[in-house]
Amino acid sequence: MKTLITNSYILDMVGDEPNIRKADILIENNKIARIDKEIIEEVDEKINAKNMLVMPGLINTHTHLAMSIFRGYKDDRKLMDWLENAIFPVEDKLKPEDIYWNSYLSCLEMIKSGTTTCNDMYFGMNKAIEAIEVTGLRAIVAWSITDDSIRDKIEKTREYAKRYNDDENSRITVFTSPHAPYSCNPDTIKLCVDLAKELKTGLHIHLAETLNEVKIVKDRYGKSATEYLADLDVFDVPVVLAHGIYISEKDIKILKDHNIRGGISHNPISNCKLSSGICDVVNLRKNEINVGLGTDGIGSTTTLDMFEEMKTAAYLQKVNTMEPTAIKAYDILKMSTIEGAKVLGLENQIGTIEEGKKADLIFIKTDKLHLCPENDICANIVYSANGSDVDTVMIDGKIIMQNRKMRNINEREVMKQVKKIAKRLCK
């Protein structure tokens, strides 16, 4: 299968400075085969990208797909009250089919707002994987493990990792995932680390999201959450550390001394909505720790639109440092593309537009009132654009959405199913 993209302005996200140029892109099967000024070639499909900017698909480094059902459900509460009195009672009643439809809705929402890869952790992941397969998204998935029902989740992780992880053309990769330092005892975390080593895969965990969590870990183990993980050899394997708000200079030194592979997933809107705090992204990046952007699950965040996260991330850092130059639009774009790919260990496959990389591309329609004039295209994307400016999405060389229409998917049916589940569970 060959696809040719013509008339495109490309933002390739390769260098330290933005590089925007007019070029054609030839896609062969799932990879970018050639980028050139003008390509003449017999192809199966041509896409005219006039008035569009083509850039790498956005990478959402921390999600809980099946939580779409919680949109607007018992909002504006304190975290523990929200979890214990709103979220957990409904989660207890979620059936496998519910996980499938809820995840399906999230996959569609992400694709329609320009996300081509996500990193998901939850339970019932076999049903989330079905939704990911149907929609065409690229994803890392993990069964979230706490101190109960460990064996079953470990077995599922092993079974699905063997099914997906060795195939270089698979869109799905399976990680291990101890839920968080406060919800996993040392034995549970050790089991997950050993499993990640056995399967030669990564580990996804929440870390230092709230002050309360910091206190629990300190009271229980006499150390910071980062030290707790280091002492359990977590940093021997590639890691995605979600949130990373309460990380001290000593913790940063631990991460650096371990030369960690992976990095931090920053979830600015979730951190704001739950009043968790502000991740010091500027300091982490200064210390050469990879930072990607994530949404977290619906409920703690409001949409899965990464453009919203990009804006919020930029504004939070500017306020946090009281320094408007501390982070620039292009830095934020890197965090949602190539640096996100580094956090997930996928930087050799996705995150930039380069020959040989997988063809995960988004086309942003630029001839719009709120994107006019184009004094600075990167600033326009980060500060002025939104998810509905994404016109076309290609994942793994396949057009998944064009002219904002999903190919081969009935969006209405998915919404109907999720509304039915919400009516049953979220009274």
Ligand SMILES: [Zn+2]
């Ligand atoms: Zn989370």
